[in-house]
Amino acid sequence: MTIRSVGDDLARTGSYVVRALRLFDAYGDREAVAGKGRRLTYRQVRDQVLDLAAGLQERGVRAGTGVLVLAGNTIELPALQLALHLLGARTMWIAPIAGRTEIEQFAALSQPDLFLYDAVGKAEPGARLSKQLGHRVPVLCLGEGGPGPNLLAPRAPGAAAFRPERAGDDIATCLQTSGTTGVPKLVHHRQAFYEQILTLAADFVAAGNPLLRHLSHSPMAFASGQITGLFNLFTGGVLFLEETWDAGNALAIIERERINSTYVSPPLLYQLLDHPALATTDVTSLFMLNVGAGPAAPSRLRQAIAAFGPCLRIVYGLSEVIVVTAQPGLTEDPEHPERLRSSGTPYGDVRVQIRDGEGTPLEPGETGEIWAASRLAFAGYWGRPELTARTIVDGWVRTGDLGFLDEDGYLYVVDRVADTIITGKANWNVYTRPIEDLLAAQPGVRAAAVIGVPDEEYGEVPHAYVVRRAGEHPAAADLAAAVVAEYNEMWEPRGVTFLDELPLTIAGKVDKQALRSRWADGHRAGEHRAGDRASR
Numbered sequence: 025m026t027i028r029s030v031g032d033d034l035a036r037t038g039s040y041v042v043r044a045l046r047l048f049d050a051y052g053d054r055e056a057v058a059g060k061g062r063r064l065t066y067r068q069v070r071d072q073v074l075d076l077a078a079g080l081q082e083r084g085v086r087a088g089t090g091v092l093v094l095a096g097n098t099i100e101l102p103a104l105q106l107a108l109h110l111l112g113a114r115t116m117w118i119a120p121i122a123g124r125t126e127i128e129q130f131a132a133l134s135q136p137d138l139f140l141y142d143a144v145g146k147a148e149p150g151a152r153l154s155k156q157l158g159h160r161v162p163v164l165c166l167g168e169g170g171p172g173p174n175l176l177a178p179r180a181p182g183a184a185a186f187r188p189e190r191a192g193d194d195i196a197t198c199l200q201t202s203g204t205t206g207v208p209k210l211v212h213h214r215q216a217f218y219e220q221i222l223t224l225a226a227d228f229v230a231a232g233n234p235l236l237r238h239l240s241h242s243p244m245a246f247a248s249g250q251i252t253g254l255f256n257l258f259t260g261g262v263l264f265l266e267e268t269w270d271a272g273n274a275l276a277i278i279e280r281e282r283i284n285s286t287y288v289s290p291p292l293l294y295q296l297l298d299h300p301a302l303a304t305t306d307v308t309s310l311f312m313l314n315v316g317a318g319p320a321a322p323s324r325l326r327q328a329i330a331a332f333g334p335c336l337r338i339v340y341g342l343s344e345v346i347v348v349t350a351q352p353g354l355t356e357d358p359e360h361p362e363r364l365r366s367s368g369t370p371y372g373d374v375r376v377q378i379r380d381g382e383g384t385p386l387e388p389g390e391t392g393e394i395w396a397a398s399r400l401a402f403a404g405y406w407g408r409p410e411l412t413a414r415t416i417v418d419g420w421v422r423t424g425d426l427g428f429l430d431e432d433g434y435l436y437v438v439d440r441v442a443d444t445i446i447t448g449k450a451n452w453n454v455y456t457r458p459i460e461d462l463l464a465a466q467p468g469v470r471a472a473a474v475i476g477v478p479d480e481e482y483g484e485v486p487h488a489y490v491v492r493r494a495g496e497h498p499a500a501a502d503l504a505a506a507v508v509a510e511y512n513e514m515w516e517p518r519g520v521t522f523l524d525e526l527p528l529t530i531a532g533k534v535d536k537q538a539l540r541s542r543w544a545d546g547h548r549a550g551e552h553r554a555g556d557r558a559s560r
Contacts, residue, residue, distance in 0.1 A: 087112030143170030225258035236261030289532035340367035468496030
């Protein structure tokens, strides 16, 4: 099946997918997607989109149909997303590594008309969720072995081809995020989000950048997976999909496949830096090593620059505005050493403002909440109009992050609003990121995270969780003293807990909610004794 065989009727759907399919038609037999020993060309992906759309249409999927998807990071998923949007369906993606409770909560919030899951990679959670949804929600499977028909099975000879119908401009994708609350929210993106990805891809190609060979560990359930996967396909690059993260395996793929682009969170970057194979791995192919999903310590960024060269690209964003700022080609600039702490300048069409608690814009250098506006911004939280109204104000998204802009327009993110520690009799604001960066730079420290904990005298004080380098034993008192020396006693961690690893969320961020729960459990059990306290 080809685009031409469908004819000009495709344009009647009103979908951005039509532009994407025309690109795939032009890219032809160029390699497009690789994963689990399989490789697809752009021609095959294009045909897959139309075949999946026909199969879904045959089973009653139309504009507005809510389709809940639970799947691993398989090579069919980009085509599936495009096929569903070509039909105008509302897609709702469950993070494949989410916990059972999160999956069940997300499914209940999404109110699907159809459940589609990976019967091979996600058989157990898929079957369990199918039972929870009951007979009211039909089931389709990606692969054999599930209770429903296999959507990937070859279609019977003479089966009806995809029939273009008006899908409208109000397509929807709902992605899972829990933020700092632990309660799933459905982040709703519309057609403008995908049209902007197409625009950014066209700009990237027009600028003469190399074709990307992108290694992705981010499934389509994450906004990072949506934008990196589709951006790479829209530019004509090759998308290499991996199901699970392993630093050694990632290094091996970078060398073997001459990967020139990938995306990692700071904890995963640290794993690459600390892996013994890095010293003997050829990473010279890297053009963009994107680091996002949280702040990276400058001390570790210096190591990364030395190890990988000037390919680091710092990215700041969130599910609600997937890319706010970027700083490509990161190097140590002797004229601006502070920029190792910066998240860069606004990306694409993004506008950034720093505002106070009343919503008034602040001057450069003043710290306040980061507000952002872009076509990449979300449309709201599905089914949560009150929360949407608090988050989107006159077209601007309140990120919930604190930061400031310098005179040159570089953004510096200092903390989450919810993570700010208000301490002392004068209600002094203490930010966790500067403490974390300082601790991570101390001898013997591999990573650090700081939370605010209750204190009878000061109301709230910092508590640090530190991961030591193998074979090294920095003392809690020395670490606290380093913070006091750099700042003052208000910033001093009143306790330091040493961990083998920091807990991570399903998106690869440091899980501060888990650290708060750990502290509370330890406090109730009397574990925070004098030996765990840094100095007081």
